[in-house]
Amino acid sequence: MNLAINLLGVTKVYPGVTALDNIDLQVRKGSVHGFIGPNGAGKSTTMKIIAGLIPATSGLVEVDGKEVSKNAAFVSTKIGLLPEQPPLYNGMKVGDYLKFCQEINWNPAEAQIDPAELLESILTRCKLQDVKNRLIGNLSKGFKQRVAMAQALVYGADIIILDEPTVGLDPNAIADVRLLIEELKKEHTILLSSHQLHEVAKICDEITIIDQGKILRTGPLLTIQSEFSAFKTYEAILSNLGGELKKELFAKDYIQGMDILEHPDGVFLRIRIQGDQDYRSSLTELLASKGNLLEFKERKMELEEAFREIVRG
Ligand SMILES: Nc1ncnc2c1ncn2[C@@H]1O[C@H](COP(=O)(O)OP(=O)(O)OP(=O)(O)O)[C@@H](O)[C@H]1O
Ligand SMILES: [Mg+2]
Numbered sequence: 001m002n003l004a005i006n007l008l009g010v011t012k013v014y015p016g017v018t019a020l021d022n023i024d025l026q027v028r029k030g031s032v033h034g035f036i037g038p039n040g041a042g043k044s045t046t047m048k049i050i051a052g053l054i055p056a057t058s059g060l061v062e063v064d065g066k067e068v069s070k071n072a073a074f075v076s077t078k079i080g081l082l083p084e085q086p087p088l089y090n091g092m093k094v095g096d097y098l099k100f101c102q103e104i105n106w107n108p109a110e111a112q113i114d115p116a117e118l119l120e121s122i123l124t125r126c127k128l129q130d131v132k133n134r135l136i137g138n139l140s141k142g143f144k145q146r147v148a149m150a151q152a153l154v155y156g157a158d159i160i161i162l163d164e165p166t167v168g169l170d171p172n173a174i175a176d177v178r179l180l181i182e183e184l185k186k187e188h189t190i191l192l193s194s195h196q197l198h199e200v201a202k203i204c205d206e207i208t209i210i211d212q213g214k215i216l217r218t219g220p221l222l223t224i225q226s227e228f229s230a231f232k233t234y235e236a237i238l239s240n241l242g243g244e245l246k247k248e249l250f251a252k253d254y255i256q257g258m259d260i261l262e263h264p265d266g267v268f269l270r271i272r273i274q275g276d277q278d279y280r281s282s283l284t285e286l287l288a289s290k291g292n293l294l295e296f297k298e299r300k301m302e303l304e305e306a307f308r309e310i311v312r313g
């Protein structure tokens with residue numbers, strides 16, 4: 001397989017904390033790979049190790065087939081990292097700062113574009129043209145985030161690592177980041193961590209789920225989602241839900257769980273089904289005959305729910 005990033009048996013121990021416990025992570029060249037997991041799972045630690053900012057305690061870490069610990073200069077030009085806490089220089093102007101970031105990581109041997117041209121295009125793509133002569137320290141949080149994004153892109157790295165790129169952004173800016181990633185995806189490999197799982201589901205083709213320093217799942221998004229299609233959910237709106245119907249529903253052994261919520265038209269029912277059989281017709285019949293059924297639909301499990309199932313164990 002053609003791998004941009006390859007981690008095998010990687011462990012990271014901070015004093016008193018095992019942040020990563022023997023993890024494997026493979027990111028295919030040209031893929032957009034979502035890296036998700038609860039707070040403290042080890043996402044940022046993994047990303048920093050890949051970018052060569054901190055060493056792994058043990059294990060193999062390769063970027064484009066080269067071991068990170070032995071190829072620091074190569075890795076720094078190959079990888080563009082948007083870290084969780086970007087080191088922005090508040091006293092510098094946006095344009096000057098980005099030029100500085102470009103100069104320290106520029107690899108003339110690999111570059112196929114003029115640096116000034118690339119800088120201009122990144123300023124435009126990140127919507128920073130209007131603020132390029134302003135001091136970073138005076139920018140709003142959202143604009144600082146854009147500058148941090150731009151510094152990861154400005155030296156033309158092949159592999160872009162984005163640690164929660166949309167954190168603190170307004171909805172329009174989040175949409176801009178998504179468009180930017182769609183653009184970048186044509187020419188780059190992207191590893192992206194985010195807690196916005198619906199965004200991850202829209203952008204990524206592969207995902208890895210990490211929890212407490214261990215990889216729980218990794219693979220194509222669709223495979224991971226379909227693994228959980230065994231947990232189907234039906235949603236129904238009834239004008240009323242009497243005791244007899246409720247009892248009958250609870251007695252069905254294929255019904256794994258049920259939420260009963262208030263609804264302006266009566267009652268909203270969320271029914272979780274175990275198994276992959278289709279119970280729509282028998283359920284609608286029952287609900288219609290005993291509860292005045294107003295609406296019924298099947299809902300596929302979203303990444304959000306699959307994630308909760310997996311992380312809960
Ligand atoms: N420099 C450090 N020293 C000691 N422990 C650390 C350090 N950095 C991270 N940790 C610990 O390592 C674990 C993993 O942290 P990490 O920041 O990688 O998680 P994360 O998945 O990025 O979480 P979040 O979603 O909150 O950003 C946590 O238990 C954290 O407290
Ligand atoms: Mg983090």
